[in-house]
Amino acid sequence: MEKFTGKVWVLGDDIDTDIIIPTEYLALPTVEDMKQYGFSPLRPELASQIKEGDIIVAGKNFGCGSSREQAPEIIKALNVKCVIAKSFARIFFRNSINNGLLLIENDQIQEKVKEGDTLDVTLGESVVYDGREYPIQPLPQNLMDIIEAGGLVEAMKKRNGVK
Amino acid sequence: MGNTIIEKIIKRNTGAPTVSPGQIVTVNVDRVMIHDIFIPFVAEKFEEMGFTKLWDSDRVVLIYDHLVPASAVEDIRHFKIGDAFVKKYGLKNIHRNDGICHQLMTECGYAKPGDIVFGTDSHTTTYGCVGCFSSGIGYTEMASILGTGEMWVRVPETIKVVIDGKLPDNVSSKDIILRLIGDLGADGATYKALEFSGSTVEEMSVASRMTISNMAIEAGAKAALFAPDEKTAEYSEVEFSDVDWIYGDEDAEYCRTVVYKAEELVPVVACPSQVDKIKPVSEVGGTELDQVFIGSCTNGRLEDLKAAAEILDGKKVADFVKLIVTPASRKIYMEASKAGYLKILAEAGAIITQPGCGLCCGRAGGILTDGEKILATNNRNFLGRMGTSKVEIYLGSPKTAAASAVAGKIVAAE
16 A cells, blocks of 8 residues: 655635635636645645645545635645545545545544644555554545546546547 | 435436435436536546547537626637537537526526536536536536536435425525524535425525525535425426426435424524624624625526615615626526616616626626625625635625615615
8 A cells, every 4th residue: 555754734624615726716727827826815825835745634624615626636736645634525525536636534633733744644544643543434446446547537538448 | 215305316317226325326417517617627628538529419508607708818718618619519508698507507497307417516506496406516527427428426315404484574595595504514414415395495486495505515515405396397397297206205314304493584694704604694783894796696586686676776875885786697687677676776876797607706896805895695705705815705695785785784674
């Protein structure tokens, strides 16, 4: 199983998609153009501070709000390795799976971890912080199939025989 | 064991002998809706996936609404790409200037009772008002449906909401859904369906039900369903006898039941900047306003404009307050014009805009700046949605909005 270690950014409950990427930037041509505005209504400096491999730890209902798929895409474009939240909103959850953004549901780690700390993650098994292990619930097989194909686009390419 | 409405719709669609919450099923999609913001991404992903034709062009609807008319040069690119997609793949159902997608989907008969519909917008839950299972998805999933006509769904648990009795005159369906979101919380119905019943719901117009199903996503819901009745059949132009199978069985299993007495409900508002931060108007009364907005796919229908016109008839919008009114569709705009509501609103000092998403998604026509306050009838008051992140957005009913526009501060209608 893949293992990684990442530095933590802590966000609160109900981080909505308008916070992750405000509507006014959605007509910019590419996600690369948009990513500098990620989280700007809440923390304008955050997008420039996030480094490759960092981890976002948030509260409940992460990604609530609109269906904009740029929300997980921007988090991925900022090179965030995974988002650990107490819970995820439904459309954001589907969009993340389809784009290969790793989500971990856990409702205990938030009380312990502080911004700037590091976490060790073993995919499909656990998150380790300060010597304590937090187990990760496995995803249903149909979702694992999409993730294993490398996202929904890759899964459909395979279906359609596109090289 | 009986079934809830959403279980019945999924059962009929898939032909599965039994359907129960938690099961993952593949459904045959009856209709899809794509709007202008996401068409470039859908088109790109569709071709990247290797599809060369739509699974069924009759079942695809493209609606330009968020960017109509263009207020930034980049917006036009979306129309160009959309028009090219229409031409290349023979798409027939295209609306370029007719109004907001969620209004048009039922108004034009694209989403009917018993159908399964997906759209690239979170407020796609709206079509539950006619007993349709409809939900929002992202553009990658939309691209895969365009090629395959299929979509996987997890059969959701259902929360039953029963409202009985007669609503007070100054309370409308907007107050009911705001109260429910406050009680459930912004994630209280995540992954679940809501099902509405009771004598208050039976008395309600389809338009009022639409306000409720539109906002169900603000509690995280996957769908928000009403059993069709004769009013629905007339609105959707179907025979009631063809859709009378769509109701929740007596012995269906609900994960939770929430009951309200209509007589006990009061006008409420959602306070900045969460939709579940609900307070009675009496508790925030006197909050001074810079702007009032009546419109959107939540509350831009004829009965909403009528309610506003009745309150504003012969009165004036307060000094320094801008009242912006946006009908949800061109059809509604014309009906409101014919009924004289637009004249009354204009005489009271309202700015009446073209139908579209405009101000609700913060793209055009009335954005605000730091420290300003707005009372709006749309569905979201998120940080930064209508201008800077220091704008305070309150959400309320058209009646509360109209009365507040006259008072210049938040007040309930009399």
